[in-house]
Amino acid sequence: MKSKIELLAKKYKSLIESELVNFDYVSQQKNITGVYVIYNEHREILYIGNTNKFNIRFGTDLKHETTHTLVRKLIKNGEFKDRYEILDYLKNKCSIKIEVCETKREAEALEGIAIYCLNPILNK
Numbered sequence: 001m002k003s004k005i006e007l008l009a010k011k012y013k014s015l016i017e018s019e020l021v022n023f024d025y026v027s028q029q030k031n032i033t034g035v036y037v038i039y040n041e042h043r044e045i046l047y048i049g050n051t052n053k054f055n056i057r058f059g060t061d062l063k064h065e066t067t068h069t070l071v072r073k074l075i076k077n078g079e080f081k082d083r084y085e086i087l088d089y090l091k092n093k094c095s096i097k098i099e100v101c102e103t104k105r106e107a108e109a110l111e112g113i114a115i116y117c118l119n120p121i122l123n124k
Contacts, residue, residue, distance in 0.1 A: 011035075011110050012117070015099035023091040026098060027058035034100040035110045037118070038070070041093040045120040046070075050107035054098065062090060073122045 015035060026036065033052040040046045047070045051057035061068045062083075071083050080086045101107040115123045 018097045020095035029054035037097040039095045047122045048114045048120050050111040052104050
């Protein structure tokens with residue numbers, strides 16, 4: 001058990017210390033499982049999520065309010081009128097950090113820890 005906790009601690013540290021990348025970079029990461037942290041234009045943590053395919057999450061899912069919680073929350077908050085405005089915002093104003101995980105379960109555990117520790121604006 002200690003080794004899993006140590007692994008997650010190492011992954012968490014790697015995630016928060018990783019370089020910021022853009023939306024297009026993340027959308028090109030095919031069939032990779034991991035955790036992502038989305039920062040707004042003020043470098044505040046907007047949202048943390050996990051996926052088993054970055055290219056699907058950032059290529060398709062975030063383009064539809066019915067398939068992604070973040071899109072629904074941004075529309076509900078009244079900041080954006082539709083998914084097209086959100087997609088433009090994510091592509092042009094936001095930055096992202098990612099951490100690759102070996103399994104979906106590892107990604108879910110890391111996501112939970114990151115949400116707990118970093119308290120993102122939209123993961124309430």
